Amino acid sequence: MLPWWMKWLLFICSRDGGRTMKTDRTDDRAAPHAVIDCDIHHDTGMGRIKPYLPRAYRELTDAYGNAVPGGDPRDGVADVQTLRQAYLDERPLACGILTGTNYGVQAAPNYEYAVELCRAINTYTVDHWLGEDARLKGSIIIPKQQPVYAAKEIDRMAPHPGMVQVLVSNGAFMPYGNRFYDPIYEACERHGLPLTIHAGMEGVGINNPMTGVGYVTTRAEWIFSRTQVMMAHVASMIFEGVFERFPTLRVVLQEAGVFWIVPYLWRLDQDWRGLRVQTPWVKRFPSEYFREHFRITTQTVELPNNANLQDELLRQIDAERTLMFASNYPYGDEAAQAAIWSNERDSLKRQVMGNTAAELYGI
Amino acid sequence: MLPWWMKWLLFICSRDGGRTMKTDRTDDRAAPHAVIDCDIHHDTGMGRIKPYLPRAYRELTDAYGNAVPGGDPRDGVADVQTLRQAYLDERPLACGILTGTNYGVQAAPNYEYAVELCRAINTYTVDHWLGEDARLKGSIIIPKQQPVYAAKEIDRMAPHPGMVQVLVSNGAFMPYGNRFYDPIYEACERHGLPLTIHAGMEGVGINNPMTGVGYVTTRAEWIFSRTQVMMAHVASMIFEGVFERFPTLRVVLQEAGVFWIVPYLWRLDQDWRGLRVQTPWVKRFPSEYFREHFRITTQTVELPNNANLQDELLRQIDAERTLMFASNYPYGDEAAQAAIWSNERDSLKRQVMGNTAAELYGI
Numbered sequence: 001m002l003p004w005w006m007k008w009l010l011f012i013c014s015r016d017g018g019r020t021m022k023t024d025r026t027d028d029r030a031a032p033h034a035v036i037d038c039d040i041h042h043d044t045g046m047g048r049i050k051p052y053l054p055r056a057y058r059e060l061t062d063a064y065g066n067a068v069p070g071g072d073p074r075d076g077v078a079d080v081q082t083l084r085q086a087y088l089d090e091r092p093l094a095c096g097i098l099t100g101t102n103y104g105v106q107a108a109p110n111y112e113y114a115v116e117l118c119r120a121i122n123t124y125t126v127d128h129w130l131g132e133d134a135r136l137k138g139s140i141i142i143p144k145q146q147p148v149y150a151a152k153e154i155d156r157m158a159p160h161p162g163m164v165q166v167l168v169s170n171g172a173f174m175p176y177g178n179r180f181y182d183p184i185y186e187a188c189e190r191h192g193l194p195l196t197i198h199a200g201m202e203g204v205g206i207n208n209p210m211t212g213v214g215y216v217t218t219r220a221e222w223i224f225s226r227t228q229v230m231m232a233h234v235a236s237m238i239f240e241g242v243f244e245r246f247p248t249l250r251v252v253l254q255e256a257g258v259f260w261i262v263p264y265l266w267r268l269d270q271d272w273r274g275l276r277v278q279t280p281w282v283k284r285f286p287s288e289y290f291r292e293h294f295r296i297t298t299q300t301v302e303l304p305n306n307a308n309l310q311d312e313l314l315r316q317i318d319a320e321r322t323l324m325f326a327s328n329y330p331y332g333d334e335a336a337q338a339a340i341w342s343n344e345r346d347s348l349k350r351q352v353m354g355n356t357a358a359e360l361y362g363i
Numbered sequence: 364m365l366p367w368w369m370k371w372l373l374f375i376c377s378r379d380g381g382r383t384m385k386t387d388r389t390d391d392r393a394a395p396h397a398v399i400d401c402d403i404h405h406d407t408g409m410g411r412i413k414p415y416l417p418r419a420y421r422e423l424t425d426a427y428g429n430a431v432p433g434g435d436p437r438d439g440v441a442d443v444q445t446l447r448q449a450y451l452d453e454r455p456l457a458c459g460i461l462t463g464t465n466y467g468v469q470a471a472p473n474y475e476y477a478v479e480l481c482r483a484i485n486t487y488t489v490d491h492w493l494g495e496d497a498r499l500k501g502s503i504i505i506p507k508q509q510p511v512y513a514a515k516e517i518d519r520m521a522p523h524p525g526m527v528q529v530l531v532s533n534g535a536f537m538p539y540g541n542r543f544y545d546p547i548y549e550a551c552e553r554h555g556l557p558l559t560i561h562a563g564m565e566g567v568g569i570n571n572p573m574t575g576v577g578y579v580t581t582r583a584e585w586i587f588s589r590t591q592v593m594m595a596h597v598a599s600m601i602f603e604g605v606f607e608r609f610p611t612l613r614v615v616l617q618e619a620g621v622f623w624i625v626p627y628l629w630r631l632d633q634d635w636r637g638l639r640v641q642t643p644w645v646k647r648f649p650s651e652y653f654r655e656h657f658r659i660t661t662q663t664v665e666l667p668n669n670a671n672l673q674d675e676l677l678r679q680i681d682a683e684r685t686l687m688f689a690s691n692y693p694y695g696d697e698a699a700q701a702a703i704w705s706n707e708r709d710s711l712k713r714q715v716m717g718n719t720a721a722e723l724y725g726i
Contacts, residue, residue: 211595
């Protein structure tokens, strides 16, 4: 007999809608804590948002097709009804945070166009999703190419109670610690919203090539580059003093793995000791900034081949405070998600499955 | 009383020439295995190599100063006499591998000029170093900007018995798995020489910006980017099939840390399972290629804050077969080097301190 949470995880992550586990559903719903899924991709592609664009841009897409870098490689969930039937109503979810698709809008060279695309995505999300199901929360997509415009879009959308975070793609043309981005973080602090860095758009559009040595050849290398890029953002935000300038800012790292952070924080702590004379505004160990200011989601976690090692690594990242469940629905990797938890303690699971996200997002 | 090897490490790595430990030197020399140091930086800057340049380029540097990207930020050891007195004669070294300075020659836009600079460095190293002390071995510096020229330089220098590897900087404009570099690997295989990727020149000259999201601001971030770049090279070489095309090629990773490889290999193995249909030429688990084809040196190792964890991580990288001692003399970080070994077993230390390098380099 599998433990309840293992069944639950297999259940929630199974792509067949959980039909094989339905007989146990009553047990699962009796789980003693609320489950929050931090990453559900609803379709915010051009096919959905076009009615929300100004006429000039609608005509542009009529004439030239989908004029967004990176295209819409995957569609996400089409509408609320589909999400309810396939996922929400089938699982014991207290809350699902929508993260959209079409992040290429943040890699468009024309930031005036990006502003309109982001406005369309956010208004569409409120109109067609947040108003339809109280379990759903939204992410504010911003034209991060031009931070002053991005801050205006945060100011416009943050008053909606369903909007719980600001979302930027991992791909960028400059690391996120640069003062260039300060207007975005000011707006996040002003409204008490976390910033989520979600994997995607590395090397696309106006973004830098996806590795520190240029473009890669294969899709696998591109996926691995996501971790490298996230490492660059983490170092940049800590060492350029973002958390001294914005002491209440919280940052969520989505979909570039989990355990890479352990040896990386050792490296950061070690070299900070030797080099801190050059960055006097960094007042604490990098690992302290990390544990206070960063959260990291479970998709897609690396699978240690050794249970003791996994447990120690979870301790090293202070998983009870930093790790949050994300399914990446409808693209999740159920095998990885299920395997990681097979030996973990209940107190940790409660935190990861909902408590940490509830606290972060004020849900 | 410290164990012999701990004293030896403190001794060999101490910047004061080991004077504080001299009373124990006889014990240290009785160490039961040969020690090979894989990374000693001798000065190959313009001040040393200029007499070996063609007249046109000598005049160029007379007129414009040191026309090499990145300059010569650190000098390395001036000459053999200095190295003998300060390091070689003071320590129980069987062999030291010279790695030079001035890697900016590999980031120069003008590859015709880079060819002459590399020829000058290599000839200077043979004339002034390898001929002077039989314990010293050399690295062939190549104009990697233009692989066909690089292969010619390997062919020119490889017959010298003191030349034991080919050296490229970590910084590059294209990841090292790209077929662009194949002439270099053909030459390495032809002469049975390993390729060393040594940290440096990330984001300098014609190289790509040092992270997958562009240039960084602080020196600390630049140092952290080295690990990210090395991750890109490792994925690129494995997933673009370098080791299927060149099955005897060995690659040494120098000076970008050690333990980052553990979660990274989990990631590579996991995603290879899902994506291998797109890279059918990758026939084995990435971690298998790593253990067979890569070696990694101890400088600068991350310091786990937990002895059991360190031991498990050393097992994960198969340290007895893959890890090799490098002091990075005269810049080494003795504290990190000494701390890492305080709980390790003798069989591992023998491998790391010399046996693995002896086998790799045929010493």
